Amino acid sequence: MEKAEKTIEKGLKKIQWAEKHMKVLGKIREELRRERPLEGHKVGMALHVEAKTAVLVFTLIDAGAEVAITGCNPMSTQDDVANALRSMGIKCFAKRGMTTEEYYKALEGVADTKPDIVIDDGADLISLLHSRKQKVMGASEETTTGVIRLRAMEKEGALAFPVIAVNDAYTKYLFDNRYGTGQSAIDGIIRATNMLFAGKNVVVAGYGWCGRGVAMRARGMGARVIVTEVDEIRALEALMDGFDVMPMEKAAMLGDIFITTTGNRDVIRKEHMELMKDGAVLANSGHFNVEIVIPHLESLSQSIREIRDNVVEYDLGEKKLYLLAEGRLVNLVAAEGHPIEVMDMSFSDQALAAGYIAENADRLENRVYRLPDELDRKVARLKLESMGIEIDKLTKEQVKYLTDWRYGT
DSSP states (O other), rough: OHHHHHHHHEEEEHHHHHHHHHHHHHHHHHHHHHHOOOTEEEEEEEESSSSSHHHHHHHHHTTTTTEEEEEETHHHHHHHHHHHHHTTTEEOOOOTTOOOHHHHHHHHHTTTTTOOEEEESHHHHHHHHHHHTTOSSSEEEEEEEHHHHHHHHHHHOOOOOOHHHHHHGEEEIIIIIIIHHHHHHHHHHHHHHHOOOOOOEEEEEEEOOOHHHHHHHHHHHTTTTEEOSSSSHHHHHHHHTTTTTTOHHHHHHTTTTEEOOOOSOSOOHHHTTTTTTTEEEEESSSTTSSSSSSSHHHHOOOOEEETTTTEEEOSOOOOOOOOGGGGGGGGHSOOOOOOHHHHHHHHHHHHHHHHHHHHHHOOSSSSEEEEHHHHHHHHHHHHHHOOOOOOOOOOOHHHHHHHTTOOOO
């Protein structure tokens, strides 16, 4: 009992630390507490259950919601935070290290509470609710992988309720994906390996916003960065940003550390592993553990052993390769996810999206929407205010100039 109480206390302290540094969400929380837009609504959540997420849970409760939550990844839950939530009477089904069966049973636990608003990360909960044909007012989606799935559902006419792609808000992907993933992925790799980045060849697979962030931060730590891409425009952008660009087949022979950030499957395969150097480290920062083909790695190996926490050594005979965090999100399994100040914006977007759904569901079609621009800009404005930053305003003459086609040379 004493150990459990200490775990809960540790979780509560983590949450308090996060609250201290989430100033934007704090402002929005005050507004929602006064307005109570979620009064009478049930919110079902599938997110990474850690301290910053807990602050979002409290914000939604203050807005009037009844909340149930579980994890969106079997390895990303912080048990002390989950225990702290449960100790406060919140329905939390998450625990770290769940089997696939346990993971989906936990999702079913949230679904059983019959939420009318859903906040998801990866779209597993939304997919489950569709398979059960449960009635939902609307949902919001946190990550690129989930948005890709949902747009596919919309295209096929399978989407049964409106979804706001919070991931596509400027104050989410420009900051969370770039600066959040950029810092936290490298943080996870360093915590797991205790390795130096300076002087290493770091291969970044994918040059979307997450890949941009990882490449930028790795270069800042002194690494030579190689980018692999399938998109001509992104490859060209990476090249002009000063990175080496080549196919994975060539990069495989050069890399010391490999980081996948594509949101797609089978990015690092058997033919690449066979070309890698002895001691190469493989890490994934995409949502699902499908970017590095682990069965291929296993089939090549003579023996497998865990050599450090979150580091598994695969002995291929003539060389050893090292897989981090079971091929899952390295920043959440081996570290604590995105920095607090970044998630302050992302979860502010989520809180506003939930309120928007509650107030506008009857006008929304079964489509994937962006977060309304005025809400996106509200988060940016509050973030600047929280940092003590002031910006210019357009004069009346400037507004007129920008809206009148008659002005010319």
